[in-house]
Amino acid sequence: MRSPEDRYVFRVEGISKSFGAFHALNDVSLEVSAGEIRAIIGPNGAGKTTFINIVSGVFGPTRGRVWLDGEDVTGRPAQHRARRGLARTFQITSLFPGMTVAEHMHLASRGMDADGTRRSALLHLTGLEALADREVNTLSHGDQRILEIAMALATDPKVLLLDEPTAGMSIAETDRMIGLIQDRLRRQVCAVIIEHDMNVVNQTADQVTVLAAGAVAASGIPGDVLRDPFVKELYLGSAAGH
Incomplete structure (x- = not known):
């Protein structure tokens, strides 16, 4: 029988990570429910x-624990x-230039x-759909990024x-990605988005968690978080400041 906390599809508790004397993360906790889009932002x-x-x-x-669909997976491999x-998905596309869209989906x-x-x-x-027989090196950057999302979804993730x-x-490509996340992804899966574009965050996320110097600096609905004076100061001169 699940505990009340296990109603979350994804949960981290008190995550900290040090590389020698450098503390990259310090006591980060968050929970993500089924169907939720959570943005993680920060400078x-x-x-x-x-x-x-x-x-x-x-x-x-x-230190800390990672839970996935009620299971503690902290010590388990990728x-x-x-x-x-x-x-x-990754920041940099990792597709095979000579393979078609359909072949990538079969592989995934x-x-x-x-x-x-x-x-x-x-x-x-x-x-x-119309690009299934195209080799990926002939696709636009936006279509390549969307293909990577389709490949990730092919594994039927939670x-x-x-x-x-x-x-x-x-x-234009960003607007298309916003539409995909906003209108279609949330019906398929819960998503955690690392994002730098505050317009994307504001239009897609149900909840936003702000990291600063490895710790949670703010968390809540996008409108409230992005108006927070501390968050604005963090992003002064960056995407959130424009």
Whole structure:
């Protein structure tokens, strides 16, 4: 029987991480419910990359616990977390230039979708259906980023980690990504987004957690958090200040 805390699909408790004398994270806790879009924001050096690497199992925390769908996965490797329903995209695209969109989707499904039904549905969901036979090196940057999300969804995850999904995108591509997250992803999965663009955060996130110097500086709904004087000061001269 689950404890009340296990109603969350994703939860971290008191996560800290030190690299020698450098404290990258300090006592970070948060919970994400089913269907929720949670944004993690913060200035450079705030600990966002360390956080997502710990959550995805790249390395373990110095202290604290990571829970996924009611299971403590703190000491479990990335492969186990993937099997338990955690999927991740990266800041830099990692596609195979000579392969088509459809071939990438087949590779991502890892034999879980023998007749291709889910792959076809995901290509339709993400707007890539007409590009299925295109080699990925012929796609726009925005379509490549969206393909990576479709590939992550092909594993049927419970939690999707999106690491800077709009990085390097044009305004039009960013708007398309916002639409995908806002209108379609939330019906498929709960998502944790590491994002630098405050417009994206404001339009997509249900809740925002702000990291500063490795600790949680603020948390709440986007409108309240982005109006917070301390958060504005953190971003003075950055995307939140424009």
